[in-house]
Amino acid sequence: KQEVTQIPAALSVPEGENLVLNCSFTDSAIYNLQWFRQDPGKGLTSLLLIQSSQREQTSGRLNASLDKSSGRSTLYIAASQPGDSATYLCAVRRGGGYNKLIFGAGTRLAVHP
Amino acid sequence: DGGITQSPKYLFRKEGQNVTLSCEQNLNHDAMYWYRQDPGQGLRLIYYSQIVNDFQKGDIAEGYSVSREKKESFPLTVTSAQKNPTAFYLCASSGTGDETQYFGPGTRLLVL
Numbered sequence: 719k720q721e722v723t724q725i726p727a728a729l730s731v732p733e734g735e736n737l738v739l740n741c742s743f744t745d746s747a748i749y750n751l752q753w754f755r756q757d758p759g760k761g762l763t764s765l766l767l768i769q770s771s772q773r774e775q776t777s778g779r780l781n782a783s784l785d786k787s788s789g790r791s792t793l794y795i796a797a798s799q800p801g802d803s804a805t806y807l808c809a810v811r812r813g814g815g816y817n818k819l820i821f822g823a824g825t826r827l828a829v830h831p
Numbered sequence: 832d833g834g835i836t837q838s839p840k841y842l843f844r845k846e847g848q849n850v851t852l853s854c855e856q857n858l859n860h861d862a863m864y865w866y867r868q869d870p871g872q873g874l875r876l877i878y879y880s881q882i883v884n885d886f887q888k889g890d891i892a893e894g895y896s897v898s899r900e901k902k903e904s905f906p907l908t909v910t911s912a913q914k915n916p917t918a919f920y921l922c923a924s925s926g927t928g929d930e931t932q933y934f935g936p937g938t939r940l941l942v943l
Contacts, residue, residue: 722873727871761835761937807873816881817925820873
């Protein structure tokens with residue numbers, strides 16, 4: 719059974735810091751991995767999607783990497799800003815079949831001025 | 832504007848009552864999903880539908896029911912059999928060949 723774990727559960731950093739969020743999964747047979755952002759009391763917004771054949775994806779100040787063999791992904795946020803404060807969730811999609819996502823519990827990030 | 836709408840934003844349920852959460856999308860997506868989110872936990876799949884008039888149970892379907900009579904609508908009913916319904920409910924949809932799921936703003940269900 720696929721399990722997704724995110725460490726740390728919460729993180730508080732001063733503005734301007736570079737930071738890394740971690741995601742690990744137990745079954746390496748994944749189709750892709752996604753990182754989402756969730757603001758308090760809101761829905762999820764997709765940030766980055768990495769296919770199983772890819773090693774990383776970049777969007778602006780965000781960079782996500784994937785090491786499928788070791789069951790790990792990291793989300794790197796450069797030059798953090800208070801507007802980055804949110805919960806970040808990673809989700810893996812199983813290979814084949816329908817688009818079923820298995821989510822981690824998320825990392826709650828607070829960036830203070 | 833294209834997107835997913837959920838209503839109501841807050842819903843209160845009395846003991847023994849069935850309540851229905853609305854989810855509508857105008858993205859022309861075939862697939863729709865219902866998730867439940869509890870504090871400090873990830874999302875868990877309740878039901879999903881890949882096409883009109885068809886739906887499948889997810890990981891935690893007990894105490895819930897759905898229908899998919901129209902492509903744009905996927906309502907979720909929380910029945911009295913669901914003994915711990917207090918949670919944040921999220922609806923999502925995805926298109927054919929599109930890897931990403933698009934999420935609605937959510938409905939928070941509380942028990943009186």
